[in-house]
Structure formats: C-alpha cells, structure tokens
Amino acid sequence: MAAPTLEFERPIVDLERQIDELRRLAGDRDLDVAAELAPLEQKLKELRIAIYRDLTPLQRVQVARNAKRPFTLDYIRLAFSDFVELHGDRAFREDAAIVGGWARLEGETVMVIGHQRGRDTKENIKRNFGMPHPEGYRKALRLMKLAERFQVPVITLIDTPGAWAGLGAEERGQSEAIARNLFEMSQLQVPILATVIGEGGSGGALALGVADRVFMFENAVYSVITIEGCAAILWKDGKSVEMRDKAASALRITAHDLFDLRVIDEIIPEPVGGAHSDHDATATALKETLVRHLDELKKLKPERLVRKRREKFMHMGQFIE
Amino acid sequence: MAWFRKEKKPPQPPRQRLEIPRDTWEKCEACGHTDIRDKFLRNFNVCPECDYHRRMRAHDYAGMLLDEGSVLEVGVELRSTDPLGFPDYPGRLKRALANAGDSDAILTVSGTLESLPVGLGIMDFAFMGGSMGSVVGEKIARLGQRCLERKHPLVIISASGGARMQEGVLSLMQMAKAAAVLSQLAERRIPYISVLTNPTTGGVSASYAMLGDAILAEPGAVIGFAGPRVIKQTLGQDLPEGFQTAEFLLDKGMVDRVVHRKELRSMLSRLMRHMTGRPASAGYTEA
Numbered sequence: 233m234a235a236p237t238l239e240f241e242r243p244i245v246d247l248e249r250q251i252d253e254l255r256r257l258a259g260d261r262d263l264d265v266a267a268e269l270a271p272l273e274q275k276l277k278e279l280r281i282a283i284y285r286d287l288t289p290l291q292r293v294q295v296a297r298n299a300k301r302p303f304t305l306d307y308i309r310l311a312f313s314d315f316v317e318l319h320g321d322r323a324f325r326e327d328a329a330i331v332g333g334w335a336r337l338e339g340e341t342v343m344v345i346g347h348q349r350g351r352d353t354k355e356n357i358k359r360n361f362g363m364p365h366p367e368g369y370r371k372a373l374r375l376m377k378l379a380e381r382f383q384v385p386v387i388t389l390i391d392t393p394g395a396w397a398g399l400g401a402e403e404r405g406q407s408e409a410i411a412r413n414l415f416e417m418s419q420l421q422v423p424i425l426a427t428v429i430g431e432g433g434s435g436g437a438l439a440l441g442v443a444d445r446v447f448m449f450e451n452a453v454y455s456v457i458t459i460e461g462c463a464a465i466l467w468k469d470g471k472s473v474e475m476r477d478k479a480a481s482a483l484r485i486t487a488h489d490l491f492d493l494r495v496i497d498e499i500i501p502e503p504v505g506g507a508h509s510d511h512d513a514t515a516t517a518l519k520e521t522l523v524r525h526l527d528e529l530k531k532l533k534p535e536r537l538v539r540k541r542r543e544k545f546m547h548m549g550q551f552i553e
Numbered sequence: 554m555a556w557f558r559k560e561k562k563p564p565q566p567p568r569q570r571l572e573i574p575r576d577t578w579e580k581c582e583a584c585g586h587t588d589i590r591d592k593f594l595r596n597f598n599v600c601p602e603c604d605y606h607r608r609m610r611a612h613d614y615a616g617m618l619l620d621e622g623s624v625l626e627v628g629v630e631l632r633s634t635d636p637l638g639f640p641d642y643p644g645r646l647k648r649a650l651a652n653a654g655d656s657d658a659i660l661t662v663s664g665t666l667e668s669l670p671v672g673l674g675i676m677d678f679a680f681m682g683g684s685m686g687s688v689v690g691e692k693i694a695r696l697g698q699r700c701l702e703r704k705h706p707l708v709i710i711s712a713s714g715g716a717r718m719q720e721g722v723l724s725l726m727q728m729a730k731a732a733a734v735l736s737q738l739a740e741r742r743i744p745y746i747s748v749l750t751n752p753t754t755g756g757v758s759a760s761y762a763m764l765g766d767a768i769l770a771e772p773g774a775v776i777g778f779a780g781p782r783v784i785k786q787t788l789g790q791d792l793p794e795g796f797q798t799a800e801f802l803l804d805k806g807m808v809d810r811v812v813h814r815k816e817l818r819s820m821l822s823r824l825m826r827h828m829t830g831r832p833a834s835a836g837y838t839e840a
Contacts, residue, residue, distance in 0.1 A: 300756070329766065388626070397778065397779030397783050398784060398788065399793075400783065401778065401779050402779070402784065402796070403805050404779035404805070405805070406759070407758035407759040407762070407776075407777065407778040408763040410759040410760075411728075411758075411762070411763040412763075412764070413733045414728055414760060415764050416736075416820060417735040418735075419736045419739075434725060435725070435728060435756055435759040438726075438729060439759075441729070442729045442732070444677075454726075455721065455722060456718060457722075482591065482637065483718075483722075484637045484721050485722065493636065513761070521747045542733040545729040545733045546734070548635055548690075548723065548726040548729070548730055549688075549720075549723050550636040550720075551632060551688045551691055552633075553631050553632070
C-alpha cells in the first residue's frame with residue numbers, strides 16, 4: 233500500500249507527475265526537453281517552499297506521521313555503516329517496534345536504538361506501528377547498558393505514536409519499563425544523543441529521550457499526548473479536523489515550540505518539501521549534527537557528563553515562586 | 554371538674570431544632586455503607602464495612618503518617634503558570650486553587666515518622682486530578698534535594714491521572730526530572746519508598762511511582778500505564794475482573810506489598826529502618 237498523499241501536498245504531487253510525464257515522453261522519443269523542464273522544475277521548487285514555509289501544527293503532525301518519511305532503519309542504512317542488529321530483552325521476547333545494535337558513525341562504533349514503524353500493513357503488524365511493549369524498552373535498556381560497558385556512545389531515534397496500551401503491556405509493567413529507562417538514562421556513563429525523527433509520542437518517546445542532547449527534525453512533533461487524545465479528553469471530539477487542529481496548536485508540539493520551551497537543543501533542518509522528499513539529504517543532515525555534538529561530548533569525563541545531563545532535565549519546567 | 558381541667562403549662566419556647574451538620578454522615582462510594590463521619594475518619598477514611606480505601610486529602614494523609622507537630626511544608630511558594638497559553642488553563646488553575654488549596658497537585662513536607670526524619674510528598678487528586686505539571690516536578694526535585702542534603706529517606710504517595718496536558722511537553726519532561734532526582738538518591742544510598750494509591754496512572758506511574766526501592770500499594774487502588782478506558786478502547790472488549798488493581802500488580806510482580814492504610818505508618822518505619830541500618834523499633838524486636 234503506497235502512503236496516501238497529504239492533502240496540502242496535492243499541488244506538488246500533480247506537478248511532479250507532470251514533470252515525470254514530460255521526461256518519459258522525451259526519453260521515448262529522444263527529444264531534448266530541457267528548455268521545457270527548467271521552468272517546471274523551478275515552479276516545483278517554489279511551490280515546495282511556499283507550501284512548507286507555512287505549515288500549520290496539524291499539517292506538521294501529518295508530515296511527521298507520513299509513511300514516506302525516513303524511518304530508523306532508513307537512517308541506519310544512510311547515515312551509519314556496519315550495522316549489526318541485536319535482538320531481544322533476555323526476559324520475555326523480541327519486540328520489533330524498537331530496533332537497535334552496533335553501528336559506525338564516520339567509522340566510530342556507536343550503539344544506535346530507535347522506534348521502527350512499518351510502511352505497509354504487514355510490516356506495521358510486525359512493528360506494532362512503532363508502539364513498543366515493555367520488552368521493547370527493556371531491550372533498549374539492555375543495549376544501552378551494553379554500550380556503557382564498552383564505553384560507546386548511545387544514539388537514539390524517536391518515532392512513535394506512544395507506548396502500547398494493552399493487556400500484555402500492562403501485565404508486564406509498561407510503566408515500570410518506561411520509568412526504569414528514564415532512571416537508568418539519568419546515570420548512564422556514556423554520551424547519549426536523542427533525535428525525534430517523526431512523532432515523539434509521550435512517555436513511549438521519552439523512554440528513549442533522556443539524553444545529553446535532544447534534537448528534533450524540522451517537521452517532527454513531540455507531545456505529552458496525541459492531538460487526538462487531547463481533543464477527545466478536553467473537547468469530547470478527537471476526530472474532527474477542527475478539534476485536532478485546535479489541539480495541535482494548543483499543545484505546542486512543533487520543533488520551534490520545543491526549542492522555545494528549551495526542551496530541545498537544536499532543530500535539524502529538512503530539505504524543502506520535507507524529509508520524505510529527499511532521504512539522502514535528510515540523513516546527511518542528521519549525521520552532520522550527531523558527529524558535531526558527539527565530538528563535544530566525547531571530551532567530557534563520565535562524571536561531568538552525567539551531572540550535566542541531570543542538571544539539564546532538572547531545569548525543565550516553568551512556574552512562579 | 555378539676556380532674557378534667559388541663560393543667561396549664563407555661564408556654565414552651567419553640568422547640569429547638571437539633572442542627573445536624575451536613576457532613577455528619579458519610580457514605581462509602583464502594584458499598585454504600587453509611588456511617589458517622591467520625592467513624593470513617595478514625596478508621597483512616599477506610600470504610601469500616603467493606604475496607605474500601607477512600608480518597609484522602611494530602612494534609613490529612615500527612616497527619617496520619619507523621620509525628621504530631623513535626624510537619625513542615627516545603628515548596629509552598631510554588632505556583633503553576635500557563636507556559637503554553639493553553640485554552641482555559643488559567644481559569645482551571647484558579648478554580649483548583651480556590652477549591653483544593655494552594656499546594657498544587659502535591660504537598661511536600663518534611664517531618665518525622667515514628668521519630669525517623671523523612672521527606673514526604675503526597676499527591677492530591679483534588680487538585681486537577683493530581684495531574685503532574687511543572688510545579689509537581691519542581692516540588693519533587695526540591696524535596697529530593699533536601700533529602701540528599703540531609704540524608705533523609707524520601708517517601709512519595711502517588712494519586713494521579715498522569716501528566717498535566719495543559720503544560721504540554723513540559724509536563725512530560727517532569728517525568729525525566731523526577732527520575733534524575735531519584736537516580737541521585739540511589740547513588741547516595743538514600744532510600745526512596747513509593748506508595749501507590751487510587752488511581753496512579755499515566756506519566757506518574759511511568760516515572761517516580763514505579764521507581765521505589767520499595768513499592769507499596771493501597772488495597773484496591775487502580776494502577777497502570779494506560780487508564781482502563783483507553784485499553785478498553787484499543788481492545789474493543791471488556792477488561793478482566795480486577796485488572797490493574799493493586800492486587801493484580803502484586804500478582805504480576807510489579808509491587809512489593811499491598812498494605813492496608815492503618816498499617817502503612819509502621820510498614821514505612823520498618824522499611825526505612827532496614828534500609829538505613831537502624832535497629833527495629835520497640836514493636837518489632839526479635840520474636
């Protein structure tokens with residue numbers, strides 16, 4: 233199943249189709265259409281800029297959830313090398329909603345861990361739509377401790393609607409699994425870099441998000457609750473566009489919002505037209521950001537690293553006194 | 554004649570109506586048992602008939618656990634603000650302040666419990682459903698800091714529906730903030746005991762509530778990550794009997810003990826004594 237086109241992207245897709253058509257025609261008949269193509273491509277570029285400049289928060293949610301966006305395994309393939317995936321939590325079972333393993337970033341070994349969504353129905357069933365069970369978080373923790381033992385940095389990629397809410401998840405301690413990760417990540421003796429690549433859904437996202445540096449892609453979102461959940465609770469309507477739009481704006485979930493709230497450290501720019509329009513360029517941007525920050529963090533002694541990480545989260549929040 | 558003559562009584566003053574205060578009687582929410590309020594209170598607000606642990610206000614809970622005259626509130630000056638400009642939030646805060654008092658969703662105090670110094674946080678469901686926003690996180694951080702400096706054990710009584718939506722992602726980050734505090738206590742070998750009361754769900758359960766060196770739960774308390782309504786929705790079927798209760802969690806290995814409210818004080822004392830290397834109190838010497 234191909235990912236459905238986002239409504240506001242329709243003009244872009246139409247124009248892309250037109251250009252493809254022209255190219256195909258030219259190829260078939262061996263014509264030189266460069267002169268005709270140039271203005272169309274220019275128009276496409278302008279259209280992308282115009283549409284992506286003023287995305288509403290709700291539209292950003294749609295972009296962040298878009299199945300054409302690069303997922304964790306895409307980034308691992310494009311920005312890392314020598315990936316050896318590791319499986320299982322050693323207690324209950326393997327959870328494919330989180331993937332992780334050894335990889336190299338510019339030749340240096342890192343532990344990379346991320347939520348993994350699926351592009352089609354079959355894969356989404358396997359990945360549970362990127363919604364981990366407790367064993368997924370426990371696998372992630374096992375890998376983080378492994379990285380700590382071998383003094384290797386941890387890189388997490390966040391992309392989940394949230395932790396799974398179901399009978400088995402509750403029985404096996406979803407709360408405890410998430411809480412444990414927050415606790416252990418607060419004292420892990422190696423650098424941790426977290427990046428929200430798509431949707432950062434609540435505690436299920438934060439369980440990979442307690443890090444020395446937290447980044448968000450330009451069109452990613454990060455929220456305490458899904459916009460649908462928020463609208464359903466507060467306005468008894470989680471379905472209508474109007475209420476979802478209201479919740480998306482009210483919750484302040486865009487990268488710029490989180491930067492202003494001092495929850496994230498940096499916004500990673502996406503290619504014009506969003507991450508899905510150019511996976512390679514997007515992965516390169518991620519890689520550049522990770523390498524730059526890792527170079528800084530590697531200079532810190534573990535003790536100082538942990539102290540600063542704790543201080544960072546201890547300072548979050550706004551209140552009057 | 555005189556026999557029949559009605560003795561004239563002096564005019565009586567109008568009979569004084571015995572004023573029964575409205576709150577003299579209380580009714581158990583679980584079994585409907587009605588009893589004198591005082592009887593509920595003397596029973597730690599547990600129904601004398603069915604043992605249902607009724608909701609308690611934070612101040613009452615502190616009074617129940619701590620030694621008389623030892624209670625000192627900390628962080629009382631902290632007030633929630635509206636960092637996102639969230640619709641209706643200032644109004645809701647104002648109403649909560651008027652109805653539930655000025656401690657926000659958690660009362661943080663220091664005091665002594667059976668003469669043991671302790672930092673105690675008690676969540677108050679009456680304040681916006683015990684929801685955790687920036688103030689709750691900051692109060693826990695300050696209480697934890699105080700415990701770190703004084704080497705006092707920390708006890709948190711949870712009662713919360715989860716993170717406070719109206720402060721958005723800042724509420725979410727309070728989960729990490731609390732975990733960061735607790736990791737420091739653990740590092741210094743300062744005990745932290747978590748007590749789960751009805752209900753403890755969402756962001757609170759997925760943070761400090763499940764991180765105790767000992768985790769106790771009140772009988773019957775609903776405890777879980779997702780609320781029962783949400784799970785019912787995702788499953789499209791009814792939940793098994795007793796799902797997500799304290800007893801269920803005990804059975805699944807997620808809490809250490811289910812403790813009746815009347816025994817909580819002595820249980821906390823015993824645990825703290827074990828974890829801080831103190832001798833048993835008089836009641837628990839070698840049998």
